[in-house]
Amino acid sequence: MSEERRLAVLRAIVEDYVHTREPVGSRVLTERHGLGVSPATIRNDMAALEEAGYIAQPHTSAGRIPTDKGYRLFVDRLAEVRPLNNPQRRAIETFLSEAIDLDDVLGRAGRLIAQLTGQVAVVQYPSLRLSGLRHLELVPVGGARLLVVVITDTGRVEQRFLDVGAGPGAEPAVVTVDSPAGPAPDPSALDEGTLGELRARLNAAAAGKRLDDLPDAFARVVAGVDPTLAPLARGIADLVVDTLGAQREERIVLAGTANLARAEMRFEQGLSPVLEALEEQVVLLGLLTELASEPGTGVGVRIGHENRLDGLAETSVVASGYGTDGDTVAILGSIGPTRMDYPGTIASVRAVARYLSRVLPS
Amino acid sequence: MSEERRLAVLRAIVEDYVHTREPVGSRVLTERHGLGVSPATIRNDMAALEEAGYIAQPHTSAGRIPTDKGYRLFVDRLAEVRPLNNPQRRAIETFLSEAIDLDDVLGRAGRLIAQLTGQVAVVQYPSLRLSGLRHLELVPVGGARLLVVVITDTGRVEQRFLDVGAGPGAEPAVVTVDSPAGPAPDPSALDEGTLGELRARLNAAAAGKRLDDLPDAFARVVAGVDPTLAPLARGIADLVVDTLGAQREERIVLAGTANLARAEMRFEQGLSPVLEALEEQVVLLGLLTELASEPGTGVGVRIGHENRLDGLAETSVVASGYGTDGDTVAILGSIGPTRMDYPGTIASVRAVARYLSRVLPS
DNA sequence: AGATGGCACTCGGGTTGTGAGAGTGCTAAG
DNA sequence: CTTAGCACTCTCACAACCCGAGTGCCATCT
Numbered sequence: 032m033s034e035e036r037r038l039a040v041l042r043a044i045v046e047d048y049v050h051t052r053e054p055v056g057s058r059v060l061t062e063r064h065g066l067g068v069s070p071a072t073i074r075n076d077m078a079a080l081e082e083a084g085y086i087a088q089p090h091t092s093a094g095r096i097p098t099d100k101g102y103r104l105f106v107d108r109l110a111e112v113r114p115l116n117n118p119q120r121r122a123i124e125t126f127l128s129e130a131i132d133l134d135d136v137l138g139r140a141g142r143l144i145a146q147l148t149g150q151v152a153v154v155q156y157p158s159l160r161l162s163g164l165r166h167l168e169l170v171p172v173g174g175a176r177l178l179v180v181v182i183t184d185t186g187r188v189e190q191r192f193l194d195v196g197a198g199p200g201a202e203p204a205v206v207t208v209d210s211p212a213g214p215a216p217d218p219s220a221l222d223e224g225t226l227g228e229l230r231a232r233l234n235a236a237a238a239g240k241r242l243d244d245l246p247d248a249f250a251r252v253v254a255g256v257d258p259t260l261a262p263l264a265r266g267i268a269d270l271v272v273d274t275l276g277a278q279r280e281e282r283i284v285l286a287g288t289a290n291l292a293r294a295e296m297r298f299e300q301g302l303s304p305v306l307e308a309l310e311e312q313v314v315l316l317g318l319l320t321e322l323a324s325e326p327g328t329g330v331g332v333r334i335g336h337e338n339r340l341d342g343l344a345e346t347s348v349v350a351s352g353y354g355t356d357g358d359t360v361a362i363l364g365s366i367g368p369t370r371m372d373y374p375g376t377i378a379s380v381r382a383v384a385r386y387l388s389r390v391l392p393s
Numbered sequence: 394m395s396e397e398r399r400l401a402v403l404r405a406i407v408e409d410y411v412h413t414r415e416p417v418g419s420r421v422l423t424e425r426h427g428l429g430v431s432p433a434t435i436r437n438d439m440a441a442l443e444e445a446g447y448i449a450q451p452h453t454s455a456g457r458i459p460t461d462k463g464y465r466l467f468v469d470r471l472a473e474v475r476p477l478n479n480p481q482r483r484a485i486e487t488f489l490s491e492a493i494d495l496d497d498v499l500g501r502a503g504r505l506i507a508q509l510t511g512q513v514a515v516v517q518y519p520s521l522r523l524s525g526l527r528h529l530e531l532v533p534v535g536g537a538r539l540l541v542v543v544i545t546d547t548g549r550v551e552q553r554f555l556d557v558g559a560g561p562g563a564e565p566a567v568v569t570v571d572s573p574a575g576p577a578p579d580p581s582a583l584d585e586g587t588l589g590e591l592r593a594r595l596n597a598a599a600a601g602k603r604l605d606d607l608p609d610a611f612a613r614v615v616a617g618v619d620p621t622l623a624p625l626a627r628g629i630a631d632l633v634v635d636t637l638g639a640q641r642e643e644r645i646v647l648a649g650t651a652n653l654a655r656a657e658m659r660f661e662q663g664l665s666p667v668l669e670a671l672e673e674q675v676v677l678l679g680l681l682t683e684l685a686s687e688p689g690t691g692v693g694v695r696i697g698h699e700n701r702l703d704g705l706a707e708t709s710v711v712a713s714g715y716g717t718d719g720d721t722v723a724i725l726g727s728i729g730p731t732r733m734d735y736p737g738t739i740a741s742v743r744a745v746a747r748y749l750s751r752v753l754p755s
Numbered sequence: 756a757g758a759t760g761g762c763a764c765t766c767g768g769g770t771t772g773t774g775a776g777a778g779t780g781c782t783a784a785g
Numbered sequence: 786c787t788t789a790g791c792a793c794t795c796t797c798a799c800a801a802c803c804c805g806a807g808t809g810c811c812a813t814c815t
Contacts, residue, residue: 033786056778071788074779092778092795132553134644170528170544180542180550182532188542190550191494227589282496288650289668306651395757418807431759436808454766454807 039066040076041085042109045097049370054094099335099369102347106332106373113374115382119147123382127390133157133186137284140363140387145287147379150367151309152286153350155319157185157360157391159275164237164245167271169230179270184239185360185391189274193266229264232256242275281316285309296368298345308342309366318343319362323352329384330377335369345369349376351384355391363387401428402438403447404471407459411732416456461697461731464709468694468735475736477744481509485744489752495519495549499646502725502749507649509741512729513671514648515712517681519547519722519753521637526599526607529633531592541629543636546601547722547753551636555628591626594618604637643678647671658730660707670704671728680705681724685714691746692739697731707731711738713746717753725749 043064047055057070057077066073077095080086085101088094097105115123123143130136137154144152162183170178177193232255236248249268256264288309291302298305309315318338322331333348343366350364363384365376405426409417419432419439428435439457442448447463450456459467477485485505492498499516506514524545532540539555594617598610611630618626650671653664660667671677680700687693695710705728712726725746727738 054778058778069788070778071790072786075787078780088779090795092776092793094778132551166532166540168530168532168542170530178528178544180530180544182540182542182552186552188550188552189494190544286672289665289672292663292665292668301654303651303654306654310648310651416807420807432807433759433761434757437758440809450808452765452767454764454805456807 036066036068037076037080038104038109040073041080041097041101042105044077044080044086044095045101045105045109048096049372052370054089054096056094059094096370099337102334102369102373103337106334106377110374110377113378115378120382120386123386127383127386130390136387136390138286140383141284141286144363144365144379144383145290147383148365148367148371148376149287149293150290150365150371150376151288152363152365153309153315153319154284154286154363155316155361156282156284157183157187157354158281159183159187159189160242161354161358161360162187162275163239163241164271164275165239167230167233167237167267169226169267171226177267179267179274181271181274183275185355191270191274193270195263195266225260229256229260229267233264233267237271242272245272245275283312283316283319290367296370298368300345304342304344305346308340311340311342314340318348319350319364322348322350322364323359323362330381332373332377347371347373349373349380351380353384353388353391355388360391398428398430399438399442400466400471402435403442403459403463404467406439406442406448406457407463407467407471410458411734414732416451416458418456421456458732461699464696464731464735465699468696468739472736472739475740477740482744482748485748489745489748492752495547498749498752500648502745503646503648506725506727506741506745507652509745510727510729510733510738511649511655512652512727512733512738513650514725514727515671515677515681516646516648516725517678517723518644518646519545519549519716520643521545521549521551521604524549524637524722525601525603526633526637527601529592529595529599529629531588531629533588539629541632541636543633545637547717553632553636555632557625557628587622591618591622591629595626595629599633604634607634607637645674645678645681652729658732660730662707666704666706667708670702673702673704676702680710681712681726684710684712684726685721685724692743694735694739709733709735711735711742713742715746715750715753717750722753 040060043060043066044055047060047063057073060066060073061068061070077086080101081088081095085098085104086095087098089096126143127136127139130139133156137156141152141154144150144154162185164181165184166182168180168182170180175195177195179191179193181189181191183189232252233249236252237245240248246268249264249272253261253264253268288306290296291305318333318340322333322338330349330351333350335347336344338344338346338348345368346366347369348364348366350362352359352362354360363380365380367376402422405422405428406417409422409425419435422428422435423430423432439448442463443450443457447460447466448457449460451458488505489498489501492501495518499518503514503516506512506516524547526543527546528544530542530544532542537557539557541553541555543551543553545551594614595611598614599607602610608630611626611634615623615626615630650668652658653667680695680702684693684695684700692711692713695712697709698706700706700708700710707730708728709731710726710728712724714721714724716722725742727742729738
């Protein structure tokens with residue numbers, strides 16, 4: 032009973048099942064795939080594969096379907112990567128390069144993956160934590176508030192309000208709502224000239240730095256500045272570090288959720304749990320990060336129960352990092368039923384990740 | 394055959410059907426609602442209501458269910474608005490006021506509506522077109538490019554790249570991808586001092602202005618500036634007007650799509666068309682804008698086929714505008730099956746819209 | 756005139772029974 | 786080790802069937 036043929040049988044089962052969505056029996060296996068042996072032989076092999084946990088049968092007298100373990104073996108050793116053809120590549124490239132800003136690029140990438148794979152696409156925003164600081168802007172807005180705008184070198188823009196009404200030494204608070212009647216601010220701290228100088232100093236110290244290096248750089252600025260300005264400078268510095276460090280703001284965009292409802296992907300448990308899992312952006316992010324740190328071709332695959340999320344027990348996740356010149360600044364991927372076209376999905380995800388990396392502002 | 398009682402019967406049918414999700418017959422109608430007449434009488438009324446097109450029966454010998462027209466009559470004349478109780482109001486208020494920036498506020502509003510109504514929530518970003526300009530920032534970034542950051546008085550921040558490498562007179566182009574080897578820029582146009590002056594002038598001219606007034610204000614600045622700077626100034630002005638005017642960027646956020654998959658809202662056509670409609674953000678936006686311009690309590694309702702989108706033929710949309718001091722800067726709402734709890738949904742949407750208006754940066 | 760009770764009729768949905776087909780495991784032979 | 790044959794099991798599709806809910810209509814009552 033040759034080991035090779037057993038694997039060939041597994042591959043045939045996976046491919047056939049992915050294609051027909053129906054349990055596959057020994058007869059069709061010999062007919063549709065050129066295995067050159069009789070059904071009875073196949074049956075023996077299938078019994079062995081089932082014993083080893085690679086396939087299972089939904090009920091007696093139905094064909095076999097691959098288990099999670101079977102799919103795993105398939106993607107690890109049996110799947111042949113099938114690169115996209117040229118027109119497809121071209122289409123990806125032009126569609127992405129027509130984007131107008133970061134939001135647009137990521138939105139397009141999502142729609143692209145959703146359309147290429149016919150599944151759900153997830154695209155993570157470039158992590159602030161991993162981005163460098165490109166520019167820092169200070170804008171005084173009515174009263175005692177300062178708008179701090181942070182621009183990263185991945186093109187992302189974040190803004191926060193800083194309340195500078197509080198006296199020196201007090202911890203400046205992040206606010207969104209005006210207190211209806213705040214204390215009268217000290218206008219001197221907010222005049223354009225002073226702000227301009229502060230902005231110049233902070234920018235000079237911080238430009239291009241990564242988050243890890245920012246606190247030190249800012250500390251030097253705070254030390255070198257006029258003592259009356261020091262609290263303000265420190266407030267701004269803290270706010271910026273806080274903004275870049277907060278993983279709360281690790282946003283992701285979804286696309287193609289409508290694909291989930293298509294008839295050809297019926298989930299056993301209904302798609303309620305899947306949709307719920309997709310809304311849990313925090314958990315989803317965790318999953319993606321975990322996934323991108325896997326070795327291999329750069330594309331990570333989680334199959335069925337391999338991902339801890341219960342809602343995704345019937346789905347597989349294919350994800351890849353992306354980012355300028357080799358640095359992974361974020362992750363994108365595709366989510367579909369475990370019974371998915373792995374080679375095709377992997378190829379699509381990888382292709383979009385590559386072109387996205389190329390198109391990102393550098 | 395009293396007109397009043399007929400309406401009472403319609404109301405009872407709607408309420409019962411919304412509650413039980415099953416066609417309601419004459420018997421249960423007399424039992425569960427205190428109508429004080431016999432089933433036979435009810436049957437006569439129902440025949441009349443059916444004749445008038447307010448109710449229908451899915452098949453012979455099943456109870457009646459309301460038609461779109463029936464729901465319409467119900468919300469217009471029969472529904473009693475049921476205001477939220479105090480703890481609920483409190484919860485909304487505190488949850489919204491904990492938000493940290495605009496993205497967060499809108500995200501929270503969405504989750505709030507989704508949870509209160511058990512349906513899908515849509516929240517439109519404050520329209521740039523209706524916003525005033527709070528501040529304009531110019532940031533030189535590597536080479537011949539300028540980053541223009543626009544901050545509106547609704548707290549929204551937009552950024553665009555401007556390519557200033559082209560000679561005077563040429564139309565500056567919006568770019569996202571670097572040409573690998575661009576022409577050497579004229580560095581003099583981008584030095585900090587000049588930019589600072591330009592920024593100051595533009596801001597002085599434009600601060601607080603609405604989109605409609607911007608072109609004139611900018612024109613005056615362009616005219617009054619050093620001739621060598623005029624092309625640059627005009628480029629920036631055009632870009633800003635273009636940015637604020639583009640309805641392309643009218644983003645919306647969705648929440649609670651998982652609610653669609655809950656068993657209690659089975660759609661006849663499946664939820665595929667619904668999900669697809671929700672992904673068509675452009676069309677969805679059109680629907681919302683159309684909807685908010687309706688008179689009445691400030692909350693607009695579209696029932697079933699009333700909204701043109703085919704995918705939403707089995708759903709109703711409840712929407713309300715929101716915005717600081719009476720101005721509607723954007724719209725938010727809830728989407729669910731036509732068989733929804735209209736009074737409850739209307740109350741929730743209205744409440745969230747009000748508190749959101751209060752919490753927005755003014 | 757409007758409300759009511761009675762009654763025949765219709766129809767959808769659930770239950771049951773049956774037969775066909777697909778697929779398997781096992782055993783014995785090539 | 787492969788193959789053919791065979792008995793066995795189970796699902797699915799189909800048909801027959803009954804039951805109950807609900808209706809429409811008509812004669813009767815107030």
